[in-house]
Amino acid sequence: MFTGIIEAMARVEAITHNQDNIDITLSSPITNELSVAQSLAHNGVCLTLTTVEGNRYTVTAMRETLQRSNLGEFKVGDLVNIERSMPANGRFDGHIVQGHVDTTARCIDLQDANGSYIYTFQYPFDPQMISHGYFCADKGSVTVNGVSLTVCNPTQDTFQVNIIPYTFDNTNFQTIRPGTTVNLEFDILGKLVARMRQLG
Numbered sequence: 001m002f003t004g005i006i007e008a009m010a011r012v013e014a015i016t017h018n019q020d021n022i023d024i025t026l027s028s029p030i031t032n033e034l035s036v037a038q039s040l041a042h043n044g045v046c047l048t049l050t051t052v053e054g055n056r057y058t059v060t061a062m063r064e065t066l067q068r069s070n071l072g073e074f075k076v077g078d079l080v081n082i083e084r085s086m087p088a089n090g091r092f093d094g095h096i097v098q099g100h101v102d103t104t105a106r107c108i109d110l111q112d113a114n115g116s117y118i119y120t121f122q123y124p125f126d127p128q129m130i131s132h133g134y135f136c137a138d139k140g141s142v143t144v145n146g147v148s149l150t151v152c153n154p155t156q157d158t159f160q161v162n163i164i165p166y167t168f169d170n171t172n173f174q175t176i177r178p179g180t181t182v183n184l185e186f187d188i189l190g191k192l193v194a195r196m197r198q199l200g
Contacts, residue, residue: 002041002083004094004141004148006171010042012078013056020063023050024074028082031055039099041083043172044146044183045069046099069101070145070181079172081146094148095141101183102134105144107176108158117163118152119144119176123184125157133194134186143185147171 010028024042034040034057038049047059066072074080085099086092109120121144126134136142136154142161143149149161163173176182 001086002097002099003086004097004143006081007083009079010082012074012076021060023060025058027055039085041099041146042080044143045101069183081171096188097143102186103184104181105184107178107180120160122158133191141187145182
């Protein structure tokens with residue numbers, strides 16, 4: 001379990017295709033604190049470390065992960081938001097994040113708001129998915145590339161988030177522009193409520 005508070009950015013150093021999977025090697029400022037078999041969220045995707053050597057480590061993404069996330073678009077040199085799983089005695093500074101990306105969205109607008117930034121994202125509209133709780137609620141929580149954020153101005157298939165300078169400077173939001181694909185994880189509370197309604 002994660003909270004959507006990014007610890008650091010990792011850099012993609014190598015990508016190796018292994019049948020339907022890809023092995024991604026990254027470097028990060030916290031690699032010396034990581035260990036094999038540990039869970040680490042990458043742009044919000046929970047992945048298991050398979051090797052740790054020096055300041056580099058490797059994770060594997062399988063086909064299901066690649067279909068639901070932006071990991072398949074990674075290129076050498078890309079910056080990736082990373083977060084270790086939350087300790088049992090830690091604080092929930094963000095919100096409950098499972099590390100299970102639901103879908104991707106595309107940035108369709110970026111505005112400089114005189115000290116902060118307003119990003120607008122669009123995701124596929126699917127009535128069946130919405131009935132299962134895959135949607136954004138005004139002032140609810142959403143995870144974008146692993147970052148816990150508050151939803152503003154949601155429509156049927158779009159929403160906005162406001163980014164403060166600290167978040168812009170310390171996450172890969174600094175690389176997001178109109179046309180960029182990001183990972184979304186919708187709030188687990190909405191999914192649970194939707195499921196309870198389905199069960200009557």
